[in-house]
Every structure is written in C-alpha cells, then in structure tokens.
Amino acid sequence: MDEKEDFVVIDPQIPEEGPSAPPPGWLDCVSGYESSKGGEDPYENYHPPPPYAPPDSSQSSHVPNVREPTVSEDVAREALLKYVESKWSFSSKPAKNLVFKDLKPITVYRYRLETYTESRSSNWDSEPFRGQFVDGPEMGLSPPPWEVPVPYPGKYTDVTYRVRVPHSCVVKPCHQCQSMGNVRCSKCFSRGHSRCSHCFGRGHKGAGKNRRRCTLCHGRGVRRCITCHGRGIRVCPSCEGQRNLFHFLQLTVVWKNNIMAYIPPDKVPEFPMAKFEKVSGDAFFEDENLLVYPIVGFPDQEICAMSKKGIEEHIAKFSSNCRILQQRQAIELVPVTHAFYNYHGKVYEYFVYGKENKVFIPKYPSACTIL
Incomplete structure (x- = not known):
C-alpha cells in the first residue's frame, strides 16, 4: 500500500x-507563597522584612587629601611604544624619536557606589515522579520565603541559587x-x-x-x-x-552587586569619557557599611552631590523588593597625563590614562586614522 x-x-x-x-x-x-505560579510564568519578588531606614542626614563620610597623578617621560614613552606596536599600520619610529614638549597631569576623580542586594521569589516546578521522597505538608509548615536557610556567597558577587521550599x-x-x-x-x-x-x-x-x-x-x-x-x-x-508528577515550590535567591560609577563630565574635553570604563584607578578613599553616609568636604562638589544622590536612589530602588546586605563607596583617582611632543617640526599629542597606562591618540605622525 x-x-x-x-x-x-x-x-x-x-x-x-x-x-x-x-x-x-x-x-x-x-501559606506565604500565594503569588507563586506554575510553569515559566513571571512572578514578583517577595518584600524583605522590615525595610531599612535611610542614613542619618546629619552624618557624613569625610575624605582625606589626595595627591596629583604624575607620569615620567620614560613611562609615557614606554606606554606609547607598547600601543604603537599593537597597531600594524603605525610606525614605531616617531615614538622612539619624539621630543617631549610638555607632560600635563590632569586630576580625574571617579565615584563608585556598590549596593549588594538579595532578592527572593518562588515558582511551582515539577519533575516526573519516580518514587522519590515526598517532603509534603504532613512533615510540617513551609517556612516563609525569607526564613528558608540558604548558603551565602562572598559579598559583592552576582550569584543565583535555587532551592526547594521545605514541606511543599x-x-x-x-x-x-x-x-x-x-x-x-x-x-x-x-x-x-x-x-x-x-x-x-x-x-x-x-x-x-x-x-x-x-x-x-x-x-x-x-x-x-x-x-x-x-x-x-x-x-x-x-x-x-511516569503518569504522575512530583510538584514542589522552588525558591530562587538572587544576590546582585548593583554598581553606579560617575566621573564629572567635561574634565578632559578632548578625551572620550567612555574609555575610563575600561581602566582602574587608585582608590584613595573607601567606605563600607550596612548603609553608607553621603560624602562631604571633598573639593569636587560634584562628587559630594553624586554621593548623596546615588545613595538615596539606591535605597529607594532596592529596599522595597530586595534586602540590602551591604554598601560600599569609593573615590578613585584615575591618572590622566596629556602628553605634547615634537616630531619633524610639528606638535602632536596623546593621553596616558588609567593605572594600566593605556594610550589614546587623536592623531599619530605615521597614520591619519583616529583609533
């Protein structure tokens, strides 16, 4: 057929x-898990017990005096040579034979706020029933979401952990x-x-x-x-x-490090601000507590204002549906040196920035491409 x-x-x-x-x-x-749904439907986080009060506005964190970043001619030349060698279209001859005209240090501060949070939510899940042990309601009442014991990870690390709710x-x-x-x-x-x-x-x-x-x-x-x-x-x-399903409430715990970084704009007009995101600075001030206090008395008032604003925004954003486990803030001095040099009678420039001594070149004598 x-x-x-x-x-x-x-x-x-x-x-x-x-x-x-x-x-x-x-x-x-x-009880306590009324909002839990089945399958992959979305579900809301559980509100943490009880919300934290905002920091006392009468208290503050004081910042010590800082030093100005300096880069020697040898370090500036070595950084340029290393950068040029990574670009096949650049000749190393100008970098080896340039004559420095001026090395101008620029003070750039970066404020960094970290708020480490924990959130908890649950959902019904299932698996085929093959005779596994059933920890059901007859074994006792299920503990509330925030009382289910879980192993805590290291602070300021992003981790997601899932565990079955006891007796569910x-x-x-x-x-x-x-x-x-x-x-x-x-x-x-x-x-x-x-x-x-x-x-x-x-x-x-x-x-x-x-x-x-x-x-x-x-x-x-x-x-x-x-x-x-x-x-x-x-x-x-x-x-x-198997014909039968083994249902259970699965608690999802998410630890997340929420980061806010800020550099006052227009400190170096000729330099792309986005490049600061990929370099580290010298953290000359660090403050850590359950809730940190706004910074006062720092010479750059934009940093003080951003500290106050950032702390208030993080508390308002995270305290309603997360548990704030720890906060820390820091002010970093991101070293930037504006180098001017002569080559074949013309003046050129480049920047050495970050603790890694990375280089940004608006224009190089052997190439016209901006990289």
Missing part, C-alpha cells in the same frame, strides 16, 4: 497534548497526559507521517528530463514522523511516561 494512504490507529483514550503548566487551582496554596512537595496525576503516560503527536497530527520537506510532497524533484525521484522519501511524498517514529503517539514530555 502506498505510504500516502497508510494510517495509524490511535487508541481514542489517548488524549491530545495538554498545556505544560497545570491549570489554575490544580495545586494547593501554600506533592504528587499529582500528570495534567498534560491525564495520567496516561502518552499523548497524541502534535507534530504529525497523529498520522505517523508528514509531508516530505525535500520534495514538498510531490515525490520527485525537477521537471521534464530533469525529473527524478526524491531520494529522501523514495517517491512517496511523505516521511515517517521523526518525533513519534511513526507511532502517532509519543511519551508525555511532562511526566516522561
């Missing part, structure tokens, strides 16, 4: 494939296959075969003298369904044929 006319007899009791998530009301509500497990018949273990194949509509994608069901390729039988379906126009292997049914993807 032509495979086009073949058909698969399916037991009428085998159900169509249902939704992967259990229907509303399928699972009992667990329950075994239920599989809702997707109605506890049959199998579902009808939705890929081939339970026929056991589908149209050949190579010849689009025609059984041949080409036309006229170039017409030839399709080598994949052997001229039949249909191919065995690769999902159900021609059976018209497949193992339930939820319970994997």
Whole structure:
C-alpha cells in the first residue's frame, strides 16, 4: 500500500497534548507563597522584612587629601611604544624619536557606589515522579520565603541559587497526559507521517528530463514522523511516561552587586569619557557599611552631590523588593597625563590614562586614522 494512504490507529483514550503548566487551582496554596505560579510564568519578588531606614542626614563620610597623578617621560614613552606596536599600520619610529614638549597631569576623580542586594521569589516546578521522597505538608509548615536557610556567597558577587521550599512537595496525576503516560503527536497530527520537506510532497524533484525521484522519501511524498517514529503517539514530555508528577515550590535567591560609577563630565574635553570604563584607578578613599553616609568636604562638589544622590536612589530602588546586605563607596583617582611632543617640526599629542597606562591618540605622525 502506498505510504500516502497508510494510517495509524490511535487508541481514542489517548488524549491530545495538554498545556505544560497545570491549570489554575490544580495545586494547593501554600501559606506565604500565594503569588507563586506554575510553569515559566513571571512572578514578583517577595518584600524583605522590615525595610531599612535611610542614613542619618546629619552624618557624613569625610575624605582625606589626595595627591596629583604624575607620569615620567620614560613611562609615557614606554606606554606609547607598547600601543604603537599593537597597531600594524603605525610606525614605531616617531615614538622612539619624539621630543617631549610638555607632560600635563590632569586630576580625574571617579565615584563608585556598590549596593549588594538579595532578592527572593518562588515558582511551582515539577519533575516526573519516580518514587522519590515526598517532603509534603504532613512533615510540617513551609517556612516563609525569607526564613528558608540558604548558603551565602562572598559579598559583592552576582550569584543565583535555587532551592526547594521545605514541606511543599506533592504528587499529582500528570495534567498534560491525564495520567496516561502518552499523548497524541502534535507534530504529525497523529498520522505517523508528514509531508516530505525535500520534495514538498510531490515525490520527485525537477521537471521534464530533469525529473527524478526524491531520494529522501523514495517517491512517496511523505516521511515517517521523526518525533513519534511513526507511532502517532509519543511519551508525555511532562511526566516522561511516569503518569504522575512530583510538584514542589522552588525558591530562587538572587544576590546582585548593583554598581553606579560617575566621573564629572567635561574634565578632559578632548578625551572620550567612555574609555575610563575600561581602566582602574587608585582608590584613595573607601567606605563600607550596612548603609553608607553621603560624602562631604571633598573639593569636587560634584562628587559630594553624586554621593548623596546615588545613595538615596539606591535605597529607594532596592529596599522595597530586595534586602540590602551591604554598601560600599569609593573615590578613585584615575591618572590622566596629556602628553605634547615634537616630531619633524610639528606638535602632536596623546593621553596616558588609567593605572594600566593605556594610550589614546587623536592623531599619530605615521597614520591619519583616529583609533
């Protein structure tokens, strides 16, 4: 019989494939976890106990005096040579033979605020039931979300941790296959075969003298369904044929280091501000506490204003749905030196910046490309 006319007899009791998530009301509500949903539906974070009060505005953090960054001619030349050697289109001759005209140090401060937070949320999850131990409500009440014990990571590290909520497990018949273990194949509509994608069901390729039988379906126009292997049914993807599902509340704990970095603009008009993001500075002031206080008395008032604003914004943003575990703030001196030099009677310039002594060149004698 032509495979086009073949058909698969399916037991009428085998159900169509249902939704992967259990229907509303399928699972009992667990006290303290009423907002938890099934499947991959979004869910809100749990509010932490009790919110933190803002820092006392009458207190503040004082900053010591700082030094001005300096770079010698030897360091500036070595940094330029290293940069030029990394650019195949640049000649090292100008860097070796330049004559410095001036090395102008520029004081650039970077304020950095870190707020380390913990958030908790939960969702119903499930796996096939294969006889595993069921830690259900009969074992006791489930602890509230913020009382579930979890191992804490090192501070200021981004970590996501998932753990089952104690005493939340329950075994239920599989809702997707109605506890049959199998579902009808939705890929081939339970026929056991589908149209050949190579010849689009025609059984041949080409036309006229170039017409030839399709080598994949052997001229039949249909191919065995690769999902159900021609059976018209497949193992339930939820319970994997076990007929029952092991449901449990899964608590997701997210530790995140929320960072705000700020450099007062227009301190170096000729220098791209974005390049400061990839270099480190000298942290001459550091302050760490559960909640830090705004900086006062620093010569650059923009840094003081940003410290106050940043702390207020972080507390307002994170204290409502996260637990603030720790804060720290720092002021870094990002070294920048504006170098001017003569080469063949012309004056050129470049910048040496960061503790790594990186180089930015607006224009180099042997090339016109701005890099």
